[in-house]
Amino acid sequence: MGYITRLDIISTVIQSCILVVIIAKTIKLIIDAQTSILPFFFALAMSCYLLSNFYWIAYDILKPDTRMPMACNEIGECAMVLLLCACLKTILKDKKIIAREIAFAILFIGTNIALWIIWTGEWFQDILFGIPYIYFFWLLIRGLISRGCLSRKEMGVAIAISIIVLTMEIPLLVLKGILFDFTKITCFTLMIGLTVWLGVKSFRHKDFFLASTFFLWTELFMFLSSDFYYYLFFFANTIALLIMSPLVKKELDADG
Amino acid sequence: MVNAENVLICIAAPFAISFLFTKGSSRQLISAFLAGMIVCIFSAYIAGFIQMSSGYSAEDTAIFLSPMIEESMKLLLILFCIYVYDPSGKRIELLAVGIGAGFATFENCCILLSSDTQQLTYMLVRGSAVGVLHIVTLVALAKGFQLLKMHKAFFLAGIAGILSISVTIHGLYNLLVSKPGVSSYIGYAMPMLCVILLYMTNVAKKS
Numbered sequence: 001m002g003y004i005t006r007l008d009i010i011s012t013v014i015q016s017c018i019l020v021v022i023i024a025k026t027i028k029l030i031i032d033a034q035t036s037i038l039p040f041f042f043a044l045a046m047s048c049y050l051l052s053n054f055y056w057i058a059y060d061i062l063k064p065d066t067r068m069p070m071a072c073n074e075i076g077e078c079a080m081v082l083l084l085c086a087c088l089k090t091i092l093k094d095k096k097i098i099a100r101e102i103a104f105a106i107l108f109i110g111t112n113i114a115l116w117i118i119w120t121g122e123w124f125q126d127i128l129f130g131i132p133y134i135y136f137f138w139l140l141i142r143g144l145i146s147r148g149c150l151s152r153k154e155m156g157v158a159i160a161i162s163i164i165v166l167t168m169e170i171p172l173l174v175l176k177g178i179l180f181d182f183t184k185i186t187c188f189t190l191m192i193g194l195t196v197w198l199g200v201k202s203f204r205h206k207d208f209f210l211a212s213t214f215f216l217w218t219e220l221f222m223f224l225s226s227d228f229y230y231y232l233f234f235f236a237n238t239i240a241l242l243i244m245s246p247l248v249k250k251e252l253d254a255d256g
Numbered sequence: 257m258v259n260a261e262n263v264l265i266c267i268a269a270p271f272a273i274s275f276l277f278t279k280g281s282s283r284q285l286i287s288a289f290l291a292g293m294i295v296c297i298f299s300a301y302i303a304g305f306i307q308m309s310s311g312y313s314a315e316d317t318a319i320f321l322s323p324m325i326e327e328s329m330k331l332l333l334i335l336f337c338i339y340v341y342d343p344s345g346k347r348i349e350l351l352a353v354g355i356g357a358g359f360a361t362f363e364n365c366c367i368l369l370s371s372d373t374q375q376l377t378y379m380l381v382r383g384s385a386v387g388v389l390h391i392v393t394l395v396a397l398a399k400g401f402q403l404l405k406m407h408k409a410f411f412l413a414g415i416a417g418i419l420s421i422s423v424t425i426h427g428l429y430n431l432l433v434s435k436p437g438v439s440s441y442i443g444y445a446m447p448m449l450c451v452i453l454l455y456m457t458n459v460a461k462k463s
Contacts (some may be wrong), residue, residue: 037407044417051424058428062435069312071320072427079420102273184367 001064007231009233012053013073015238019050022245033119033252038090043250045083052076081132081165088139088212091251095144103146105138112220130179133233136216143209150201150210161194162217169224188229195236202240208247215240260297265350267365268293286355291389292358299326315320319434323426326338329420330355330394338401352398356391359463363390381444388447393422395454425450449455 026043085097089095090151096235107118117123142149150158168187175183195218202211219238271290278286289375303325307317337343364387368379400418404410425446432443 037409040403040409041409041413041417044414047422048417048420051421051428055428055431056425058431058439062431062439069316069320074321075324075416076424077418079416082413082416086409086411207455 005060005064008061009057011231011234011238012060015234015241016050016053016057017028018241019046019053022046022241023050025245026248029249029252036252038251038255039068041083041086041090041247042164044243045080048076048083052080063067070122072192074125074129078129078132081136084212084215085132085136085139086225087248088143088209091208091255092139092143092146094142096142096144098106101141102138105134105141108162109134109137112223115166115169116223118180118230133216133220136212140209140213140216144213147207147209148216149205149207150238154201156200158194161190165194165224167188190223191224192231192232195221195233199236199239199243202243206247208244211240211244211247215244259302263365263369264293264297264362264458267362275373277325278454279349281350285350288354289358289361290352291333292330292355292360295355296326296327296359296362299318299329302329314415315434319430320427323423323430326359327393327397327419327426330359330390331397331415334394334397334401335415346406348401349395352394353391359394360387360390363387385433385444385447386429388451389426392447392450392454393426396424396425396450399454400444 023043026039026046029039029068030043052073052222055071055076058070059068059071059073063153109130112133114124116130120126144155165187168183168190172183172187195214196213198210198217202214215237218233218240221235222233225233259378271286274286275283299322303317303322306321306325307314308314310317310321312321333355334348338348343351364383367382391455397418400421401410404414404418407414429443429446432446433440
């Protein structure tokens with residue numbers, strides 16, 4: 001078993017333990033606030049994620065160092081995104097439909113999906129399981145704007161960095177030698193910088209939409225990375241879960 | 257090689273006749289049982305088609321794709337019943353048990369006919385593991401739907417969440433039993449543990 005597989009097992013086990021705690025706490029919330037569907041959806045989303053993690057662990061142990069084909073855990077992750085969408089939809093007050101926001105969400109996630117397809121060649125699952133991310137991203141844009149979690153300047157910078165990262169990923173497919181190393185280092189510096197900034201922001205602001213944006217960005221950066229960098233963003237993803245969990249209660253309290 | 261259609265006709269005929277002499281919930285259970293067997297054969301057709309068109313090996317199809325196909329087919333049948341007949345919570349569970357039992361019975365029959373039936377231990381494991389698993393995933397689906405109805409959340413995201421739970425449990429079982437050793441023992445024990453868990457939930461709910 002290679003060190004990457006071992007790292008994968010360890011990080012997934014740690015995240016699973018955290019997910020168990022999060023689910024237990026959310027179930028308590030469900031019992032306390034029986035009428036609200038927000039904690040119910042959140043608990044269900046986390047359960048899907050947990051089962052998906054169990055599947056990963058079993059796969060890594062039974063078939064180490066092999067690439068997992070299209071499998072059951074993908075449905076779990078897709079369902080988790082849909083359930084998080086349902087969570088966001090229940091707390092989103094301003095559901096205005098603005099064409100340019102939808103177009104941007106489609107373009108941004110569409111570019112991500114195109115890159116996944118170029119790397120893996122698994123077009124069917126990448127498109128099918130990538131579509132919910134468009135809806136998730138659109139809900140986040142709407143929520144961030146309507147709640148004013150980020151200023152226009154901050155949002156512009158975050159979007160610009162994300163677009164630069166995506167654009168830099170394209171030459172990485174063909175570049176070689178020192179130019180490749182330089183582009184890669186620049187790309188990952190930007191990605192790590194944006195992740196840290198989003199993490200700090202969502203921790204300070206304690207807003208569910210901002211924390212969900214942090215979560216989505218860690219997921220997207222995970223899919224854009226490999227080896228060590230992948231686990232770095234996986235770690236950030238676990239932190240995003242920890243930030244999101246208490247915010248469910250905050251949203252419930254705010255809702256009265 | 258087993259002619260699954262012939263096996264289906266052979267098993268389904270007595271059940272179909274029993275319709276004439278049953279009423280109410282008994283008739284519903286028998287219908288669900290028959291529907292479960294039909295869903296099983298359709299799932300096998302679809303899995304076969306996908307295996308041919310995707311280039312997956314038979315083993316990979318059984319481990320990675322079959323759980324998705326089988327659980328989705330069972331889900332579609334339950335959704336059809338829910339949308340057309342709007343059954344109560346208890347009736348959804350009855351339908352789920354019937355469909356699961358029919359599915360498992362037909363699958364076991366085909367396995368028995370196509371492989372060696374000399375080993376009692378293997379047959380016991382087969383019956384009490386994979387046979388039970390189909391009932392477990394369907395009862396989990398039914399209970400999930402009851403929860404969705406209770407929380408007024410019966411739409412795509414909720415349904416996908418419940419489906420993913422049943423698919424992942426089924427997939428995890430298939431993955432665990434695919435390799436001999438400790439993992440397969442865990443896999444074989446999993447359905448029974450789930451039954452105990454679901455039964456305890458039922459008892460706790462009643463008390």
